[in-house]
Amino acid sequence: MSSFASISPEKLSRLIGTPECPVLIDVRTEEDVAVDPRLVPGAIRRRAEDAPGWGQEFAGRSVIVICMRGGKLAQGAAAWLRIAKAAAETLEGGFEAWKAAGLPLVPTTKLPPRDAEGRTVWVTRARPKVDRIACPWLIRRFVDPQAVFLYVAPSEVVAVGERFRAAPFDIENTFWSHRGELCTFDVMIEEFALATPALLRLAGIVRAADTARLDQSPEAPGLLAASLGLSRIYDDDLAQLDAGLALYDAFYRWCRDATGESHNWPTNKVKP
Known part of the structure; x- marks a missing residue:
């Protein structure tokens, strides 16, 4: 079951494609993206370590942060976003859980x-x-x-x-x-x-x-x-x-x- 600060892939998949979809921020490392250069539909890329600087950009907005497995990068970036007054959650299990669920992934090469x-x-x-x-x-x-x-x-x-x-x-x-x-x-x-x-x-x-x-x-x-x-x-x-x-x-x-x-x-x- 999702905690207050996370969202399951299944629930997020119902939001994508609708006007109510939160901002999706992919904070995987460059090395991880090089291995699988695809994105959850609609996601934008940011460096997790720079979240103290870019977090204010999303103040007052709902945000889902995505890292490889829902661990430290997403958790840390989401925490900084909450400091900046964004309603930030992480994707449960991260990119790997999304992929394992067979949900769509957009190739960045296109x-x-x-x-x-x-x-x-x-x-x-x-x-x-x-x-x-x-x-x-x-x-x-x-x-x-x-x-x-x-x-x-x-x-x-x-x-x-x-x-x-x-x-x-x-x-x-x-x-x-x-x-x-x-x-x-x-x-x-x-x-x-x-x-x-x-x-x-x-x-x-x-x-x-x-x-x-x-x-x-x-x-x-x-x-x-x-x-x-x-x-x-x-x-x-x-x-x-x-x-x-x-x-x-x-x-x-x-x-x-x-x-x-x-x-x-x-x-x-x-x-x-």
């Missing part, structure tokens, strides 16, 4: 370079509809919560990526793009090793909506309608992205928790 503030930077075409909101949602919720997204003219995506060290996505002839029948959202799930049942179900909806094959998913017309509606409501692409995150949060929770539930009103009871 992440683009980070900027001076530690964020991944991505660039795509302006005026997003489906994939260009779905992919940022996936990245923010499962890969890099601090990720930055640049929306630019289609003709300038690749050039902006080169000049500003941003990873182009959902544009032809780039790594993060459609592959055969797969849309960019599918590709990111595959490359980031995030193929959970809920995300695969959501991917089917996104693919059908994004590629105009609405017959492949009963939910796809609804997603497409909501996406097109958002694109009409917002002139600012980043404001549309913020609104779209809530839309995909709802679709994800339906995919994960509510596919067996139906609307039960009216009851259609026979009147006496």
Whole structure:
């Protein structure tokens, strides 16, 4: 059973992908990361020994600290975070327990370079509809919560990526793009090793909506309608992205928790 200062892998796995997920900080040593260069989805890297200096950055926030086995590095860093007024816990059993449970791990080799503030930077075409909101949602919720997204003219995506060290996505002839029948959202799930049942179900909806094959998913017309509606409501692409995150949060929770539930009103009871 978890103590007040720790959380089990199973409980944490239910928080990842939701807006309520705490900040996840991986404090494994460089040697340990070199042996297995993967991260719990959404985790950021920090040196445990430097926690007295960086702890204040997370004041007032909920934090889970992850080391190799939930021992001294995570315990010490979490203690310093609590000194800085963060609500800090450790992951029970650490990275090894997470891996033993068969839970997703994101390969760091697939992440683009980070900027001076530690964020991944991505660039795509302006005026997003489906994939260009779905992919940022996936990245923010499962890969890099601090990720930055640049929306630019289609003709300038690749050039902006080169000049500003941003990873182009959902544009032809780039790594993060459609592959055969797969849309960019599918590709990111595959490359980031995030193929959970809920995300695969959501991917089917996104693919059908994004590629105009609405017959492949009963939910796809609804997603497409909501996406097109958002694109009409917002002139600012980043404001549309913020609104779209809530839309995909709802679709994800339906995919994960509510596919067996139906609307039960009216009851259609026979009147006496």
